Amino acid sequence: xxxPICKRTSALHASLGEAIKEAADxxxxxxxxxxxxxxxxYVQRLFVPAALELRRQRPAARLSVMVNLNxxxxxxxxxxxxxxxxxxxxxxxxxxxxxxxxIEDDLCLVVRKDHPLLRKRRLRLQDLGDAEWLxxxxxxxxxxxxxxxxxxxRLPPPRVAIEVSNTDGAQLTEMVVHxxxxxxxxxxxxxxxxxxxxxxxxxxxxxxxxxxxxxxxKGAPLPPLAERFLELLQSARPVRASSARxx
Numbered sequence: 001x002x003x004p005i006c007k008r009t010s011a012l013h014a015s016l017g018e019a020i021k022e023a024a025d026x027x028x029x030x031x032x033x034x035x036x037x038x039x040x041x042y043v044q045r046l047f048v049p050a051a052l053e054l055r056r057q058r059p060a061a062r063l064s065v066m067v068n069l070n071x072x073x074x075x076x077x078x079x080x081x082x083x084x085x086x087x088x089x090x091x092x093x094x095x096x097x098x099x100x101x102x103i104e105d106d107l108c109l110v111v112r113k114d115h116p117l118l119r120k121r122r123l124r125l126q127d128l129g130d131a132e133w134l135x136x137x138x139x140x141x142x143x144x145x146x147x148x149x150x151x152x153x154r155l156p157p158p159r160v161a162i163e164v165s166n167t168d169g170a171q172l173t174e175m176v177v178h179x180x181x182x183x184x185x186x187x188x189x190x191x192x193x194x195x196x197x198x199x200x201x202x203x204x205x206x207x208x209x210x211x212x213x214x215x216x217x218k219g220a221p222l223p224p225l226a227e228r229f230l231e232l233l234q235s236a237r238p239v240r241a242s243s244a245r246x247x
Contacts, residue, residue, distance in 0.1 A: 034225040037066040037073040037085040050232040083226040085215045101213040109206035110198040132161035134183040
């Protein structure tokens with residue numbers, strides 16, 4: 001009968017398609033592990049959605065994830081320990097790296113809601129001279145940006161009372177909420193449960209503009225899995241933090 005033959009042919013085509021897909025998945029997996037570096041702040045927001053979709057599309061794919069600070073990620077990328085990094089993009093892009101901008105997520109200087117500095121009519125950088133700070137270590141780009149801003153204003157560097165090992169300060173925000181410390185958090189964190197009791201300082205110098213994106217080595221061929229992962233990062237990226245907060 002023609003109908004049974006047609007059904008058998010369709011079944012064979014479907015089986016062949018599944019076999020080809022499975023072989024392609026295995027081939028991609030055998031070509032190596034996708035090695036991704038990501039800043040702690042963007043594990044859940046950028047990496048996880050793209051990684052889940054990659055796993056759905058490529059079940060045989062294997063991933064190796066390094067969660068670390070920007071400087072460590074860039075070093076690992078340059079020496080070939082990772083294929084790509086997801087982090088705050090450098091203000092001046094190094095000649096050996098290529099960037100793929102994803103979102104904007106500024107850094108804000110923050111204090112507790114009833115901090116005395118918030119009562120000043122015109123707050124200036126000079127008014128922060130006597131304050132104590134909770135900041136990441138001197139090797140972190142955000143810390144260096146704040147110190148540069150103080151230096152440009154011919155002020156002594158911030159008085160760091162508590163130094164943390166990274167910029168993921170969600171677990172230490174209670175220190176800021178229950179003290180007069182000044183700290184720095186990403187704009188996307190303000191308004192979340194972790195940052196709900198914090199207020200940005202109301203002055204232009206209290207905001208550090210930055211773009212979050214993916215970095216790869218310029219001129220170095222990317223594995224197919226890394227190429228696909230970059231495509232997924234672009235298609236799954238969320239609305240920029242500041243736009244979401246205004247809407």
